[in-house]
Amino acid sequence: MKILVTGNKGFIGGHIYNYLKARNYEVYGYDIGDTLEDVKYDFIIHMAARGLIRLSKEYPYEYFQDGLALTMKFLELARKNNSMFIFPSSGSIENPTNPYSLGKKQAVEWIRLFNKLYNLNYFILKFFNIYGENARKGAVYLFTRAALTGETATVYGDGSHVRDYLYVGDVVKLVEDIINGRLNSGEYEVGSGIGTSVNELISLIEDVTKRKIKFIRKDYVVDEADNLVAKNTVIKRPLPLKEGIERVMQWIKESEIKA
Structure with a gap:
C-alpha cells in the first residue's frame, strides 16, 4: 500500500x-x-x-x-x-x-x-480550526506565544466570533482510520463540535500560561462568519482544548523560547 x-x-x-x-x-x-x-x-x-x-x-x-x-x-x-x-x-x-x-x-x-x-x-x-505543535499560525499558537513572550497579539473584530478548535493529533488518527478501512468514503465534518469565542480562548490561554496577553483590536481584513462550529463531527473524543493548549505551550517553550 x-x-x-x-x-x-x-x-x-x-x-x-x-x-x-x-x-x-x-x-x-x-x-x-x-x-x-x-x-x-x-x-x-x-x-x-x-x-x-x-x-x-x-x-x-x-x-x-x-x-x-x-x-x-x-x-x-x-x-x-x-x-x-x-x-x-x-x-x-x-x-x-x-x-x-x-x-x-x-x-x-x-x-x-x-x-x-x-x-x-x-x-x-x-x-475547522486545527491547531497543535509545529503550527506557526492560527489563534491558539499566536495567543499562546504572545502570552509567553509578552509580544502584542492582534484580535480581529470584537473577539466575540466563535470557532471550533481541534487538536492535530485527532486529525492524524482519523486519517489512519481511513487508510485502514474503518470509515466509509464520503464527506465528514472534522472538528471538536465545541464553540469557543476568541475572547474565551484568550482567557483560557491566560489561565494555562498564568500570564496576561497584550493585544490590540483591528477590523477584519475579509468578512468572517460569526460562528463556525462542526454540527456533526466525525471526531468522537476530541482532546480537550485546555490540554491541547498545554501541549502547544510546551512546544513553544522548547522549540522557540528555550525557556
Whole structure:
C-alpha cells in the first residue's frame, strides 16, 4: 500500500506524514515546488496549499495556482491511478468571502464531479480550526506565544466570533482510520463540535500560561462568519482544548523560547 502525502513539510501534512512514516507505512511526501515521484499511489492525501486566508485577498492568482489548480493535478493523478483521494475542505466554504475559501469550495465540486463521472473514491474532510505543535499560525499558537513572550497579539473584530478548535493529533488518527478501512468514503465534518469565542480562548490561554496577553483590536481584513462550529463531527473524543493548549505551550517553550 503506497501513500502520498502532499504538503508533507507543512503543519497538518507534516504531522500525518511523520506519523505514518514512524509506523512503517510506505509513505511518500510532496510539497509545493517538489518533483513528484513516478509511483502509482493507493492513497493520495492532498494537504498541500497556501493556508493563510487573509493573504489570499492580496495574492488571488497565487492562491489559485497553489490551491484549486494544484488540487486538480492530484485529482487527475488519482483518477488515472484509481487512488483513494483524501482532501481537506474548510468550514469557511459555506459563504466564501475570499479566494482561499472559494478555491476550497470549487475543489469540493470537482471532486464530487470526478466521483460521478469516473467513480473516484474520495474523502472530503471539512476541517475547522486545527491547531497543535509545529503550527506557526492560527489563534491558539499566536495567543499562546504572545502570552509567553509578552509580544502584542492582534484580535480581529470584537473577539466575540466563535470557532471550533481541534487538536492535530485527532486529525492524524482519523486519517489512519481511513487508510485502514474503518470509515466509509464520503464527506465528514472534522472538528471538536465545541464553540469557543476568541475572547474565551484568550482567557483560557491566560489561565494555562498564568500570564496576561497584550493585544490590540483591528477590523477584519475579509468578512468572517460569526460562528463556525462542526454540527456533526466525525471526531468522537476530541482532546480537550485546555490540554491541547498545554501541549502547544510546551512546544513553544522548547522549540522557540528555550525557556
